[in-house]
Ligand SMILES: NC(=O)C1=CN([C@@H]2O[C@H](COP(=O)(O)OP(=O)(O)OC[C@H]3O[C@@H](n4cnc5c(N)ncnc54)[C@H](OP(=O)(O)O)[C@@H]3O)[C@@H](O)[C@H]2O)C=CC1
């Protein structure tokens with residue numbers, strides 16, 4: 001049985017992970033970390049460093065500013081971490097990279113299998129269409145989401161840039177623009193409203209034809225299952241920074 005600490009246990013995703021783990025004989029939530037420390041089905045602490053329970057892995061769905069402290073505590077406890085939190089700054093990402101020299105860290109802005117398949121399809125399309133098609137990404141999320149654009153939209157954009165001969169420059173919305181679109185632009189657009197779980201569309205717009213590759217998350221459980229799967233994968237790995245690509249490769 002895998003013993004898990006959920007960082008951000010009172011949040012929308014923290015609760016989903018706790019529910020899925022409780023339904024499985026393979027996982028046990030031994031503790032949580034959040035700002036509100038009222039106990040749940042497990043003890044809750046305000047800082048990972050204070051957690052007394054023995055654990056095998058930490059799963060993080062919290063807030064970007066909380067991540068450096070989490071990683072430092074995980075480093076002290078020599079615990080592997082699955083980081084799902086998005087909106088991370090360069091500085092926060094550097095803390096993660098540095099820590100991954102000593103502990104295994106799994107990080108992905110999207111834990112669903114579907115988005116990771118979408119990324120493979122989009123890379124293939126981008127390689128073929130790069131000369132004549134403009135690429136734009138539209139993401140849609142619920143009205144409680146704090147970061148924009150989504151981590152997934154940025155991850156898709158970075159994957160596209162990896163395969164292009166001439167790298168694109170990201171343009172976030174166009175409300176202040178007074179000139180026509182340049183060919184080296186990759187537009188990224190965020191929509192926020194209601195309870196939309198998460199939608200990503202990658203649009204390849206050519207002369208008189210448009211190809212759209214899209215993914216629609218229909219529940220938060222797909223991210224929760226993905227995070228539990230990642231937790232199983234990361235335990236026992238060598239120190240390093242792992243992604244969904246490593247998990248999908250392993251099967
Ligand atoms: N990679 C993926 O597949 C997915 C990633 N996400 C990402 O995960 C993150 C969380 O999403 P979601 O659950 O919807 O967000 P919520 O706001 O519902 O949950 C976040 C939780 O973390 C808590 N928190 C904030 N700061 C700290 C801190 N310093 N220490 C401990 N806990 C803290 C919040 O407390 P409080 O509310 O009091 O501030 C809240 O309980 C976001 O970055 C989101 O983009 C979401 C879904 C899928």
Ligand SMILES: O=C(O)C1=N[C@H](C(=O)O)C[C@H](O)C1
Nearest residue numbers: 086109110145150151152198
């Ligand atoms: O905040 C969310 O809800 C989600 N965030 C992730 C992101 O920023 O890409 C993943 C998912 O789309 C849901």
